Each structure stands twice: as structure tokens, then as C-alpha cells.
Amino acid sequence: MAPTPAEPAPPVVVVMGVAGTGKTTVGRHLAELLEVPFAEGDEFHPPANIAKMSAGTPLDDDDRAPWLDLIGVWAHEHRGGGGVVSCSALKRAYRDRLRATAPGLFFVHLNGERALIERRMADRKGHFMPRSLLDSQFATLEPLRPDEAGVVVDLSATPEEIARTAAAALRDLP
Template structure:
């Protein structure tokens, strides 16, 4: 992995996009990573248009056309955080989606939360009040294209407590030189 440049402000981390299939803990781990980095967190689900949420709530997977305005909204947020740092969640399952986010925020780094399907399914089943049904998990895994060797980012397993996962994530990002040194 080639670490991204952050020419606007080398003392701050780039925008970290927490990615992975539904149920890997993006909404839980993202804020913990942001807290450890001292930057703001944005919940990717908040960028979805109402039509996307209705479609997923009905058990219908989103297609690329559905995801385009959502990815563009996340990209605008990430672009606005260039040089300041931030953490945002986005499934970013396909390389094309990550390319779209990188086009908006060239210094973005991806934190891919990975996990055993059984663990992820169990965690999804335990969630309360989330619009994404467990029935869509297969479509998420089918669409997933893991980070390529040429993509700035790291993969971190989601076994363990949220605190353990967040610590491993920040350590992995630092080992990959994806973050500015700790102050």
C-alpha cells in the first residue's frame, strides 16, 4: 500500500472511510476510531436518500444507480475534511465505489472491517431498529471486492470487543503509514 499524501496539512490524518458489509460494526467502530484520532465522525447511513432506505427496509438490495448519489454525498463530506481529517462509514463494497470516493477525496484511506459470515450475521440479528435486514447479507458479501494491493488502506478483523477492534484498526493504519504520527 502506498500511503496517501495529505499536502494540505501533514500533521492531520487523512479522511478514513470505514468500509465493510453490513453488520461488521462500521457505525460502532467508526466513532471509536475518530475519537482516538481526535477527528469528527460522520455516519454514512445519514447520507442515504429516503428512497434508498425504503428500498433496503423492504429487503431490496441497492444497485449502482441507487448508490451513486449516496457515494457523491459522502465524497463531498470527505472532500470538505481534506487537510483536517475525519472518519466516515460507507460500505464501499466495490472498487468502483472506492474509486468514486477517492475521486472526491484523493487522500482518503480505507479501513476494511472484515469478519466471519456467521459472526457478522449474528451481530446483524442482534441489532435493534436498523433498516438493513439480515436477508441482504448474502448480497453484501456477493458484491464485496476486498481492497486491492494498490489501494490505500488496511483490513481489520471484527472479532473481539469494539474497543479492541478500534485499537487494532488505529494501530494497523499507523503501521501502514496511513496516518500522521500521534501528537
């Protein structure tokens, strides 16, 4: 969606949440609605991170730092034209790190019942993140705070409905 002179440029949106919330699926739908590029955050992980998670070991802040920096660079490069990227962005410090590289980010926090997320993780095939790491994801999660640009969306709706809700929140931005 190319901005017109009277219309501001679309922000870069980070679709966030614990593993299994549908960040990739919702992010793709949202990018399509907004007519902007989509980036899959997992593709920014170095092989060592993927190996660690595949082995059932949670990442720590040191593991996540270079990954977050790469996502931040992508977001920075898409400022002015918009984009959507999936990224767990579990801690406020992680979101602050992303915003330091790409100011003006908008976060869509996919939030829902743990049982639903566990079912989704059990149903997905070919992903490196085991269900055993869900506890560490929830333990790390710091929900969006009122001073953070973003919206919390219940993930019990369909991915298309969630994307439309997120797009509506973006339209309501000042």
C-alpha cells in the same frame, strides 16, 4: 488531532464492510482516538434508498451513486483536518468514486466470519437493513486490493481493539 508543522494532517478514514460488521461503532471509537469528526454513512442515504433496503431489495449502482457522492463531498470537506466516515464501499469502483472526490482516503475494511455478522445483525435493533440482504452484500463485496491505501481488520475483536488496530495502521503510514 490538529497537525503540527512537522506532522502531516490526518487522513480521512472510511470504515468499510458488509452490513453488520460494526462500521458505525468502530468508526465512532476510531474518530474518538484520532480526535476527528465522525459521520454515519447511513445518514447520507436518500429516503428512497432506505425504503428500498427496508423492503428487502438490494441497492444497485445507480442507487448508490448519489449516496457515494455525498459521502465523497463530506470526506473532501474534511481533508486537511481528518475525519472518519462509515460506508460499505463494497466495490472497488465505489472506492474509486470516493477517491475521485476526496483523494488520499484510507480504508479500514472490517472483515469476518459470516456467522458472526449474521448474529450481530440479528441482535441489533431499529436498523433498516434486514439480514436477508447480507447475501447481496457479500456478492457485491470486492476486498481491498494491494494498491489501495488501507488495512483489513478482523472484526472478532472488540470495537475498541479494532479501532486501536486501525489507528496503529494509520500511524505506520509513510
